Amino acid sequence: MIPALALYGVAKRFGATQILRGVNLAIEPGERHALIGPNGAGKSTLFNLIAGGARPNAGRIDLFGAEITRLAPAAIARRGLARSFQSTSVFGRLSVFDNLRCAALLAERDRLRWWQRFAGSSTVDARASQVLEAVGLGDRARDEAATLSYAEQRALDLGIALAGGAHTLLLDEPTAGMNRAEAARTIELIRETTAGRTLLMIEHDMDAVFAIADRISVLVQGRIIATGAPAAIRADAAVRAAYLGEGFDEGGGA
Structure with missing residues (x-):
């Protein structure tokens, strides 16, 4: 099956500062995928590259098998990515x-x-x-x-x-700034309205991540250190050390 969204060796630097260091990621059609990681890991930069707001220094980005690496944001939007x-x-x-x-x-x-x-x-x-x-x-x-x-x-x-x-949505911290009740309603809204669509979401609220995502990727210092089902990511010792931390609640909260 051709991935809905695929990144191959995507790298980005600003001057001498390397932000992304060869990111590889494949998201299947209809999958709801969360991208998590500490502040400064490069998550927003990666979104910007996918949506055409900037171009990578290396690598390739495909949308349903067609390269979009160097297309303008409007052209990418016309191909079905929002x-x-x-x-x-x-x-x-x-x-x-x-x-x-x-x-x-x-x-x-x-x-x-x-x-x-x-x-x-x-x-x-x-x-x-x-x-x-x-x-x-x-x-x-x-x-x-x-x-x-x-x-x-x-x-x-x-x-x-x-x-x-x-058909493909990039959601950048959709529950940020909300109280618990608002966040819960937003999570349910996303679950209902994105059924059948491909979703890539940046989110710091672990309740939202584990409630919505089919798979999770963890970005740390410009590299994806783990990708897997929520249960596997929750149990991954490297992920816990790099991002989730000792305060991560086994019940799903952060």
């Missing part, structure tokens, strides 16, 4: 529904004639409405996105990726 950031990236002055319509319109751009893009399309509206309900924002449809709570804006961020038709 990235969320640690901070929300919604259009604050647009309504929640119109945020989703913009994303749905992008997904339908090749199927609509030019005048349909301006006059509206029942297909676009239907897609936006479906995602609106899926992310639990049906009662906020006409509200400006800026009026949403932080957790609701993160849900809208996810909805924008879904409405845009992405």
Whole structure:
């Protein structure tokens, strides 16, 4: 089976500082994969390379067997990969529904004639409405996105990726800044809405990692030191020493 996302010897340096040191990673279609590691390990840099925000100094990145290493972010997005950031990236002055319509319109751009893009399309509206309900924002449809709570804006961020038709999602710390109840709802939302899609997630909340991920990779000092099922990563002595630490709770928390 061709991996949904594959990295081969990916390296990145800034000046004399080596950030990534030959990262190899293969994620299967439909897999939910978590990338964990200490601050400064290179996780966000790796996301930036995958999404086209920067180029590696060495190595190759493939999306469903096609190389995307040197493509621009927009070209990568058109191939079905969407990235969320640690901070929300919604259009604050647009309504929640119109945020989703913009994303749905992008997904339908090749199927609509030019005048349909301006006059509206029942297909676009239907897609936006479906995602609106899926992310639990049906009662906020006409509200400006800026009026949403932080957790609701993160849900809208996810909805924008879904409405845009992405089959591969990069989520950067999706539960950061949330209280326990908000994080629990977000975890369940991610589990429900990403079913069947490929997911790569950076997350420091171990409850979220072990609740969502099928497999976990551990990045330390620019190298992946372990990849495996959650139970195997939890039991790995090298991982515990390098990242999870003595305070890691056997029950799943951090």
